[in-house]
Amino acid sequence: MAKNAKALRTKGVLYPYNTPRHMKLMNQLFDGSKNPHEVAKDLNFRAESKQMDIHSILLSDEDISCRRDLSVLAKFREHFDVKVIFCLRRQDLWLESWYFQNVKWQWRPALCHLTVNEFFERRAQFPWMDYKAHITHLEKLFGRENVLLNVFERDQMPEGPIANFAALMGLELDDSFTTPPKRNASLTPLVSEMMRCLPLDEAPTDYRVVFDRACGKVDEIIRETQPEAAGSLILSHEQRRIILDEHAAGNAWVAERYFGRDELFHDPVPDENAKISELKLPADSYETMETLVAPLVRALINAHKAKSKQ
Incomplete structure (x- = not known):
């Protein structure tokens, strides 16, 4: 923006x-x-x-949306005609993405070092995944007519999320607007697991950024040399089924109320044959050094050299 x-x-x-x-x-x-x-x-x-x-x-x-009570924002209605734009992502995919982001940015020490199974067991800490409850709260505060929804799926926003967001605002994008790269910001599972084991949450923000960029360099190497390691599915099929069952009724309510249909999400759920990426480091310590540690240290050295020249 x-x-x-x-x-x-x-x-x-x-x-x-x-x-x-x-x-x-x-x-x-x-x-x-x-x-x-x-x-x-x-x-x-x-x-x-x-x-x-x-x-x-x-x-x-x-x-x-991470706030349980948004009533303080409703006070803006005394001054403005407030509209709320809320984007919905299927809960299993959202949880996987949220896990990667917590590990990468490490802003919540209680979550950023958890394994994916431990993170899954903490899902009750993310009540905004209950879209029916969250949207009902928004309707109460701002009025149903002021709650504007979109669904984060390619076929439901064919022009991309930015254009879709703009359309909900009544805007049409032109050449004067720039759009972000389409590549997902999540790291490969291998690099993500390395970061999970690092105490980056103890570092000052500016120094943490240096490590994040260095890990990004390692990630680029992994993607080039091990393209098969770039998978984003990390929940087991049973965990995925549990999450979708938990939210099926609420999602159906949103689908009917806002879109006049039975299903909120159209993208197919990964079947039993879909590859699940393992979040684990190489068993061989020398392989870990060669694949992860050495490239990380090299990226940190290069970052230091670049800063020294400024």
Whole structure:
């Protein structure tokens, strides 16, 4: 969004505060250090200060749905006509992606070093996976007519998630907009398992970024030399079945209520023959050194050299 802030303004949409995501603002709103009414006043001031007509203000943060109670955001309705755009991903695929992200970024020490089986057993800690309950909460706060949904599947957003998101806002993208690369940001299971074993959560954020980029270099090598290692399915077939059974009724409710159909998700569920990637390091210690440790250290050395030249 931040990269398209200028293009959005030409369409009458203000993406404020020059930040990739509004995480800091959301944290301040939810911890009470900022008042929604004061923020609304500031947003209106910023909109009115622009040299073009601004009809909408866009706030976005991927972790908003992680909050159990969003009522503080409903206070913006006293100042704006608030619309909520919420993207739905099938719960089994979402949990796998969430596992990879927790291991990669390590912002929650209680989760980032868990095995995938341990993470699966903690799924009750992610109540936003219950789309019926979460959407019911949104409807109560903002009104059903103001809850706009899309489904994160290729055939349900053929122009891509960015274009689909823009369409829900009433915008049509043109050449002035940039779109992110389509490659999934998740690491290969092998590199992810290496990162799970590293205490990156103990490192300062700026130093953690150095390690993350170095691990990304290792991941590129793995993808080039071991393309078969790039699988993203890590839940067992039984775990996948359990998750989908747990959410079947809620998903059906959302499908009928918002899309007038029986099934919310169209993509086929991986069958029993689908390959499940194992999250484990090589048994041979020398192979681990050659495949993972040496490339990681080399990437860190190169990063240090590059910084020294600045």
